[in-house]
Amino acid sequence: MPKFIYTLRKPGHGLRRSGRLLLGGWAGLLSALSGTSGLHAQPATPTGSMLLAPAAVFDGQSLHAGWAVLIENDKIVSAGPAAQVVLPPNTRRLDLPGLTLLPGLIEGHSHLLLHPYDEAPWNDQVLLESQALRVARATVHAQRTLLAGFTTARDLGTEGAGYADVGLKQAINQDIVPGPRLLVATRALVATGSYGPKLSVDEDVPQGAQEADGVDGLIRAVREQMGKGADVVKVYADYRWGSNGEAQPTFSQEELTLIVQTARSAGRGVVAHASTPEGMRRAVLAGVETIEHGDGGTLEVFQLMKKHGVALCPTVAASDAVAQYKGWHKGADPVPARIQQKHLSMAAAQKAGVTLALGGDVGVFAHGDNAREMELLVHDYGFTPLQVLRLATSGNAQIFHLADRGRIGPGLLADLVAVAGDPTQDVAAVRQIRLVMKGGVLYKQP
Numbered sequence: 462m463p464k465f466i467y468t469l470r471k472p473g474h475g476l477r478r479s480g481r482l483l484l485g486g487w488a489g490l491l492s493a494l495s496g497t498s499g500l501h502a503q504p505a506t507p508t509g510s511m512l513l514a515p516a517a518v519f520d521g522q523s524l525h526a527g528w529a530v531l532i533e534n535d536k537i538v539s540a541g542p543a544a545q546v547v548l549p550p551n552t553r554r555l556d557l558p559g560l561t562l563l564p565g566l567i568e569g570h571s572h573l574l575l576h577p578y579d580e581a582p583w584n585d586q587v588l589l590e591s592q593a594l595r596v597a598r599a600t601v602h603a604q605r606t607l608l609a610g611f612t613t614a615r616d617l618g619t620e621g622a623g624y625a626d627v628g629l630k631q632a633i634n635q636d637i638v639p640g641p642r643l644l645v646a647t648r649a650l651v652a653t654g655s656y657g658p659k660l661s662v663d664e665d666v667p668q669g670a671q672e673a674d675g676v677d678g679l680i681r682a683v684r685e686q687m688g689k690g691a692d693v694v695k696v697y698a699d700y701r702w703g704s705n706g707e708a709q710p711t712f713s714q715e716e717l718t719l720i721v722q723t724a725r726s727a728g729r730g731v732v733a734h735a736s737t738p739e740g741m742r743r744a745v746l747a748g749v750e751t752i753e754h755g756d757g758g759t760l761e762v763f764q765l766m767k768k769h770g771v772a773l774c775p776t777v778a779a780s781d782a783v784a785q786y787k788g789w790h791k792g793a794d795p796v797p798a799r800i801q802q803k804h805l806s807m808a809a810a811q812k813a814g815v816t817l818a819l820g821g822d823v824g825v826f827a828h829g830d831n832a833r834e835m836e837l838l839v840h841d842y843g844f845t846p847l848q849v850l851r852l853a854t855s856g857n858a859q860i861f862h863l864a865d866r867g868r869i870g871p872g873l874l875a876d877l878v879a880v881a882g883d884p885t886q887d888v889a890a891v892r893q894i895r896l897v898m899k900g901g902v903l904y905k906q907p
């Protein structure tokens with residue numbers, strides 16, 4: 462756990478101190494010299510050039526030993542064999558011996574407004590926790606995410622916290638709190654009656670997402686969410702509202718198609734929570750860009766996804782965490798049926814050649830533990846470390862239309878992470894974060 466988190470938790474140490482620590486080193490020095498510090502620190506934008514000289518560079522696709530990366534302000538200028546990088550005058554040099562430099566990792570499915578369900582059940586978080594409490598937690602979650610090496614996160618719904626993700630994103634962009642660049646979904650859309658929390662049938666309680674139905678209701682809700690800041694629109698294409706609590710489709714084909722058309726006409730993509738074959742099928746035909754979870758996916762539905770170019774964000778870490786919260790002693794107990802089903806669906810998705818996004822549904826488990834999805838894909842699902850590194854960088858960037866990041870190359874954002882060891886050989890190295898840079902600003906350095 463990063464040092465400053467402890468600092469934050471110690472009584473008597475406020476944000477001012479943590480801000481200094483966070484923006485320590487290069488950026489902190491600049492900030493101190495210019496007489497700014499604390500909450501209103503100017504964006505500690507580094508001026509001039511800096512050469513990062515690690516043992517190797519993973520550029521989003523493959524590993525290059527002996528490469529160095531030149532940055533200027535918030536952008537990468539060049540990357541290549543160290544001897545061939547042309548250095549402008551007064552270039553600072555940061556040697557990173559034994560470290561591998563990567564593009565900042567991209568979390569594909571987070572909920573910064575949630576905290577782990579073994580700390581508080583989802584119902585309690587939605588119904589009992591104030592928005593102020595949830596936002597206060599979320600600022601810490603954002604810091605942990607960034608310092609875990611994830612410089613971008615697609616945050617897929619506030620789960621009852623309204624548009625708090627929009628404000629959180631603004632606070633990060635204004636350097637009030639450190640955190641990843643965010644793509645936010647705001648409230649998300651559910652069909653009336655399909656979602657939760659559910660208490661007595663006599664009580665209408667606040668829901669974890671916005672209920673909307675039909676032509677008028679859905680067009681209005683999608684536009685309202687976009688107008689208030691949604692970068693992506695999230696829809697629950699199915700949910701556990703069957704007669705026996707099993708997952709069943711929610712919106713009709715016509716409704717899903719309308720949601721996608723309304724979002725797309727304003728330049729936003731739609732992501733669908735779906736785990737039933739029929740919910741997934743409708744979402745694919747409607748034109749969503751990614752399907753989240755996909756636990757009940759069949760070979761047929763994955764082939765349909767492949768045909769329509771829809772990516773799957775499998776969130777294996779959330780499935781793993783929830784099974785353990787329900788009492789599964791991993792390694793000792795037999796594998797639960799839901800996890801076995803997850804393995805079957807992942808095998809079918811791979812057989813169909815579906816593109817995968819990397820996202821763990823973090824929030825169900827602890828923020829900052831984002832690497833869990835990468836580790837599980839390697840250890841439990843047979844992926845190579847190189848495959849998951851590509852998913853977490855260039856792969857996610859492509860799926861999420863983030864052409865300015867996910868790779869290391871000229872003109873791209875200087876969002877960079879250095880880890881000890883070689884993560885293309887051993888995925889455990891992604892836990893060994895030694896440097897985090899976002900937009901040329903160092904948030905952590907050796």
Ligand SMILES: [Zn+2]
Nearest residue numbers: 570572617822
């Ligand atoms: Zn989720």
